[in-house]
Amino acid sequence: MNFTVNTMKKEKMQDTEELILEAAKEVFQKKGMDGSRMQEIADKAGINKSMLHYYYRSKKLLFEAVFTSAFSLVAPQINKILNDDSTIEEKVKRFTHNYISFMVKHPYLPNFIIQELNRNPKFFEKLQENAAFPSLEKFEKQVAIEVEQGRLKPTDGRQLFVNIISLNVFPFVATPLIKGLLRVDDNEFKKLVEERKTMVSEFIIASITK
Amino acid sequence: MNFTVNTMKKEKMQDTEELILEAAKEVFQKKGMDGSRMQEIADKAGINKSMLHYYYRSKKLLFEAVFTSAFSLVAPQINKILNDDSTIEEKVKRFTHNYISFMVKHPYLPNFIIQELNRNPKFFEKLQENAAFPSLEKFEKQVAIEVEQGRLKPTDGRQLFVNIISLNVFPFVATPLIKGLLRVDDNEFKKLVEERKTMVSEFIIASITK
């Protein structure tokens, strides 16, 4: 009895904190730091505005909580390609497929991260201290080795990495632009993105393999 | 006499209007619609805040003026690749080189456009009515023809277009992210981008030619 009541309280507490974070994610990721209102977050969470300050002290801190949480979701996705033991070709295939699937589930994420990193590049310093922060070292070495083995054409690992990220992420960052230029609706766009799960990796591999 | 005075006035008038637009570009492109303050724009232009409203009525309209102007700068860049008579291979080469050179000169532009298009996708409807708005039709046909001629591997023109744009634009949209992931400073980043003027087109061409 004692126990259940206690946990109930605790759960309730964590509930609101979590509730706030969820609501804040939605709002911040859609509208950015400057475009978001504390009141809107409170409304979406169904609680009093004061609670935001009670749990997170300030808009800035609440935002950072959301941002860190978002980045923690993305970082492992990037690490996948960098730190497993498959060949570059395998990596590209799996990464592309996984990443695009992931993005379809979290369409606001890449734009959110990129945008707010542009607004405040200092955020990165904090993130870089994080243990899970992606490191390119292994990937670069692996590319160099496979080039030497003659499996790949001469390729700069860093540029290859930029290419992979660009091809995978850009359509999600610039969705409205691409929809507009291609004059496609939601459904057609989804189809295009779906196609890219295989198309992008084929495109990359065709370019770098001998 | 009458004439000179008249023009002087006119010039002065256009001067402030232009002054405002320049200042507004700087501020809006750096901070976005929500992050920008009318006062800051006025200060940067060295005039009274009321003048902004005198010439552009509202923040929204001033912003739209800036946005349209920015897009008008970018649209011809995109059209270059779509509407000239060179081969796809030539197009890719020239586009990549020109576009990256262009981006280096206007680093805030792509992010600005993408971001604000995300914020308000309706903007596109207005832009699409513009005569200079890029159309993919010709490019798609050309790709289909060159595929049939056997010069290119089977390739979807639209996906190819998305790939070209992604590879060229993304590094400018996500500069801080890429700098962070690659752990490079300003100078090294510039070098990487410079390399991409040739690297990207080679990358694309290697992938699509037989």
Next chain:
DNA sequence: ATCTTTATCAACCACATGGTTAAACCTATA
């Protein structure tokens, strides 16, 4: 010379917004 129009500015206004406060509300425990 006088009237009208245009450009410019300081002062102002209404309202939104992030943040604070003080009181109320549970609920466990003594």
Next chain:
DNA sequence: TATAGGTTTAACCATGTGGTTGATAAAGAT
């Protein structure tokens, strides 16, 4: 049951913000 602690709320506050206004000056028109 009374106390104490964390939780929640309504009311408030200070400031920032887009936008307005009325005055002023300069220039053109009559």
